[in-house]
Amino acid sequence: MSASNExxxxxxxxxxxxxxxxxxxxxxxxxxxxxxxAERLGAFEETALTEAEAWESNADLGDEASHGN
Amino acid sequence: xxxxxxxxxxxxxxxxxxxxxxxxxxxxxxxxxxxPYNPTTGNEYRGMNAVWLMSRAQSRGFTDARxxxxxxxxxxxxxxxxxxxxxxxxxxxxxxxxxxxxxxxxPVLDQEGQPVRQMVRYERPxxxxxxxxxxxxxxxxxxxxxxPVRPEWERHSQAETILTNxxxxxxxxxxxxxxxxxxxxxxxxxxxxxxxxxxxYYATALHELGHATGHPSRLARDMAHPFGSEGYAxxxxxxxxxxxxxxxxxxIGHDPGQHAAYVASWIKALENDPRxxxxxxxxxxKIVKLVRSYxxxxxxxxxxxxxxxxxxxxxxxxxxxxxxxxxPDEAIRIPTMIRENSPAMQPPSLERTYLAVPxxxxxxxxxxxxxxDRAEKAWYVPAGVSLxxxxxxxxxxxxxxxxxxxxxxxxFAGAIREAGLQIDGTPLMDGQLHRVPVQGDKGxxxxxxxxxxxxxxxxxxxxxxxxxMRQNWKASGQAAALGAQDxxxxxxxxxxxxxxxxxxxxxxxxxxxxxxxxxxxxxxxxQAHPYLADKGVQAHGVRQDEAGxxxxxxxxxxxxxxxxxxxxxxxxxxxxxxxxxxxGHFTIGDVQRPGPLLIAEGxxxxxxxxxxxxxxxxxxxxxxNLLPVAQTYRVLYPERDIYLAGDDDRQRETELDGQxxxxxxxxxxxxxxxxxxxxxxxxxxxxPTSTQGTDWNDLAQAIGRPQAAGQLQQALAIGQRxxxxxxxxxxxxxADLEHDRSPLRSIDxxxxxxxxISGRExxxxxxxxxxxxx
Numbered sequence: 001m002s003a004s005n006e007x008x009x010x011x012x013x014x015x016x017x018x019x020x021x022x023x024x025x026x027x028x029x030x031x032x033x034x035x036x037x038a039e040r041l042g043a044f045e046e047t048a049l050t051e052a053e054a055w056e057s058n059a060d061l062g063d064e065a066s067h068g069n
Numbered sequence: 070x071x072x073x074x075x076x077x078x079x080x081x082x083x084x085x086x087x088x089x090x091x092x093x094x095x096x097x098x099x100x101x102x103x104x105p106y107n108p109t110t111g112n113e114y115r116g117m118n119a120v121w122l123m124s125r126a127q128s129r130g131f132t133d134a135r136x137x138x139x140x141x142x143x144x145x146x147x148x149x150x151x152x153x154x155x156x157x158x159x160x161x162x163x164x165x166x167x168x169x170x171x172x173x174x175x176p177v178l179d180q181e182g183q184p185v186r187q188m189v190r191y192e193r194p195x196x197x198x199x200x201x202x203x204x205x206x207x208x209x210x211x212x213x214x215x216x217p218v219r220p221e222w223e224r225h226s227q228a229e230t231i232l233t234n235x236x237x238x239x240x241x242x243x244x245x246x247x248x249x250x251x252x253x254x255x256x257x258x259x260x261x262x263x264x265x266x267x268x269x270y271y272a273t274a275l276h277e278l279g280h281a282t283g284h285p286s287r288l289a290r291d292m293a294h295p296f297g298s299e300g301y302a303x304x305x306x307x308x309x310x311x312x313x314x315x316x317x318x319x320x321i322g323h324d325p326g327q328h329a330a331y332v333a334s335w336i337k338a339l340e341n342d343p344r345x346x347x348x349x350x351x352x353x354x355k356i357v358k359l360v361r362s363y364x365x366x367x368x369x370x371x372x373x374x375x376x377x378x379x380x381x382x383x384x385x386x387x388x389x390x391x392x393x394x395x396x397p398d399e400a401i402r403i404p405t406m407i408r409e410n411s412p413a414m415q416p417p418s419l420e421r422t423y424l425a426v427p428x429x430x431x432x433x434x435x436x437x438x439x440x441x442d443r444a445e446k447a448w449y450v451p452a453g454v455s456l457x458x459x460x461x462x463x464x465x466x467x468x469x470x471x472x473x474x475x476x477x478x479x480x481f482a483g484a485i486r487e488a489g490l491q492i493d494g495t496p497l498m499d500g501q502l503h504r505v506p507v508q509g510d511k512g513x514x515x516x517x518x519x520x521x522x523x524x525x526x527x528x529x530x531x532x533x534x535x536x537x538m539r540q541n542w543k544a545s546g547q548a549a550a551l552g553a554q555d556x557x558x559x560x561x562x563x564x565x566x567x568x569x570x571x572x573x574x575x576x577x578x579x580x581x582x583x584x585x586x587x588x589x590x591x592x593x594x595x596q597a598h599p600y601l602a603d604k605g606v607q608a609h610g611v612r613q614d615e616a617g618x619x620x621x622x623x624x625x626x627x628x629x630x631x632x633x634x635x636x637x638x639x640x641x642x643x644x645x646x647x648x649x650x651x652x653g654h655f656t657i658g659d660v661q662r663p664g665p666l667l668i669a670e671g672x673x674x675x676x677x678x679x680x681x682x683x684x685x686x687x688x689x690x691x692x693x694n695l696l697p698v699a700q701t702y703r704v705l706y707p708e709r710d711i712y713l714a715g716d717d718d719r720q721r722e723t724e725l726d727g728q729x730x731x732x733x734x735x736x737x738x739x740x741x742x743x744x745x746x747x748x749x750x751x752x753x754x755x756x757p758t759s760t761q762g763t764d765w766n767d768l769a770q771a772i773g774r775p776q777a778a779g780q781l782q783q784a785l786a787i788g789q790r791x792x793x794x795x796x797x798x799x800x801x802x803x804a805d806l807e808h809d810r811s812p813l814r815s816i817d818x819x820x821x822x823x824x825x826i827s828g829r830e831x832x833x834x835x836x837x838x839x840x841x842x843x
Binding site: 012015016017018019020021022023024025026027028029030031032033034035036038039040041042043044045046047048049050051053054055056057058059060061062063 | 072073074075105106107109110112113114115116117118136137138139140141154155157158159160161162163165191192193194195196197198199200201344346347348349350351352354426428429431441443446448526543548549550551555556559560562563566567570
């Protein structure tokens with residue numbers, strides 16, 4: 001257990017930040033891409049759920065490989 | 070895995086294109102709710118997420134347009150069914166909270182010593198994966214709420230306003246051709262009375278207006294391609310997805326039109342570059358945004374509403390944004406985050422002035438003449454172009470720009486000092502453990518330790534023996550591709566989260582089971598209750614609580630009680646909260662006794678079935694629970710005749726659901742599904758004309774017990790003959806396969822408490838049933 005002080009922060013502040021689009025669907029990872037790459041990937045702003053809700057749900061990524069649920 | 074994801078999404082769409090079932094290839098009725106939305110926020114999904122979720126709904130057979138996360142379903146007291154797989158979607162972030170740095174690059178702390186964070190817009194947007202489940206994968210959600218269908222005149226007047234304000238001329242000409250001509254920037258349509266309905270007319274007109282948004286004076290899409298070319302097909306794809314989205318938003322539905330000419334090109338385009346469908350969906354979003362902005366009045370310059378830099382999609386933002394651009398108000402602008410090593414931070418050269426352009430404003434910058442430097446991955450103003458209109462993006466002027474601290478050693482030093490360790494200068498990040506003094510150490514005491522490394526993704530470990538604090542630290546703001554170890558660790562953490570969540574759920578189920586045990590013990594056996602009298606059935610061992618409610622146990626096949634159904638004197642039914650319901654049921658009669666077994670939805674129906682036939686009958690409590698219960702008993706009794714005595718929700722077919730579609734006869738559908746899955750027969754009551762009712766209890770009350778018994782016996786006899794005709798052996802061999810293929814059970818469920826029990830345990834079931842006096 002690491003010591004942590006609860007502080008208001010970005011929902012995904014604890015994410016590992018990657019610069020490789022290949023890491024896009026890895027749980028716990030946020031990928032930073034440049035503007036040209038974002039355009040190639042059809043970036044859009046999602047408003048159907050909040051960032052916190054999206055972040056929380058990423059534990060379900062890669063569920064195929066586990067028997068946890 | 071992004072490539073995996075992009076590929077998976079694209080190949081699913083390609084498959085549907087070949088079948089003619091891609092979301093925009095199908096017609097959707099006016100007023101029908103077909104675009105996926107999130108019931109918690111009430112908002113529709115956007116861009117590729119919307120297209121992907123529609124595609125998934127099609128391939129999985131979901132008709133409900135609601136998609137939500139696991140946690141969101143829990144917050145509505147609903148539960149994702151065990152074993153259901155979610156659908157991964159993308160979540161793009163164009164802004165976020167980032168720590169504020171002072172002039173020397175140190176984090177600014179608040180009064181409590183915590184880093185101050187500020188909303189910034191990203192020059193480089195960020196994306197993460199999220200997972201949502203369809204409402205049909207979730208147990209316990211209320212039906213989709215009704216959305217009033219707006220009257221025809223209102224939809225049409227809205228569409229008319231859009232067409233008029235767009236300023237694009239429309240000519241009407243007899244014939245069957247509708248098209249937009251780029252050279253003339255004009256739309257040609259057949260005469261209005263040639264369309265089967267007003268909705269169809271406006272759907273077609275708005276589709277052509279979608280093409281018109283590509284004009285150089287508007288969104289300036291790549292349009293100059295001859296009919297039949299691949300470029301033309303790509304444009305058609307954008308317009309068609311845009312039409313689909315607009316059709317939902319304006320309530321005029323979607324008419325897929327003639328696609329045969331494009332399908333082959335679409336497939337080719339997606340096969341060449343799977344990201345093409347993602348770009349098309351993003352362009353479709355822009356088309357919709359611009360078209361909807363025409364409702365406001367005068368023609369808008371493209372994408373000005375993005376300049377406000379918030380995620381607010383509301384149309385009123387567009388006007389504010391316009392004002393904001395006319396009189397730049399730097400106090401309102403959210404700062405743009407750029408890297409310390411960004412070229413925009415360097416003194417401008419004679420040839421190029423680099424800009425700090427938030428992703429949300431890139432189209433504006435581009436339109437004003439900014440160019441993209443592919444090597445530096447940054448926007449710049451070429452020499453000879455006045456900088457005046459680029460002021461908001463010049464880092465020297467404008468609002469505060471935050472550059473992320475690029476030095477992980479300094480970050481680590483800060484974390485070490487925050488933990489009370491005393492170090493001089495920067496820490497040694499050589500992977501070795503270093504012992505250092507902490508605040509309060511005397512003499513040569515060294516109660517602190519740290520270890521850190523700079524290679525790959527800088528990270529470290531800090532320990533203060535005096536305070537007992539241990540901390541894993543990792544560099545923030547450092548973007549680097551994940552190594553195999555990172556990926557494995559992330560996968561393990563996600564698996565742990567799911568495990569904890571499953572455990573939490575089991576613990577809650579266990580707590581509820583204990584509560585209902587106590588309720589059951591405190592309740593009294595009953596013979597007379599208003600509900601029993603109303604339904605004309607006996608008690609069959611159910612009890613009554615102090616509040617006068619009937620308690621019907623919800624048990625597994627071993628007889629363990631996991632919840633109770635509480636039925637008020639007025640017939641109001643409620644399950645004990647938090648209980649495990651899937652596969653839970655209540656048996657009436659001796660299931661051990663040889664002979665047919667009947668499975669029904671409700672308690673009163675099961676009671677009626679047993680009383681009419683003396684056969685054992687099982688109440689599964691809900692249509693959606695018929696299948697797991699049927700599967701449990703099929704495994705227990707592979708050779709037995711089992712009948713699903715379903716409800717016939719026939720009146721539902723004449724009503725519309727919350728999404729504007731005829732309601733599904735859920736009772737009949739679920740009973741038939743369960744029967745097919747286990748190689749059994751479904752039997753339904755047949756009501757005389759103008760008689761209300763759905764189940765066998767209703768029938769017995771409507772036509773009298775002797776006649777209902779006759780009808781039931783006859784239905785069972787027919788069922789038995791059909792079963793024989795189908796060939797018992799074959800049907801049973803298939804049952805296992807069907808189990809796996811069933812849409813409700815696409816994935817093997819882990820062995821749960823309601824799963825089939827072994828022969829050894831059957832004796833225990835019998836004993837328990839004797840205990841319960843049945």
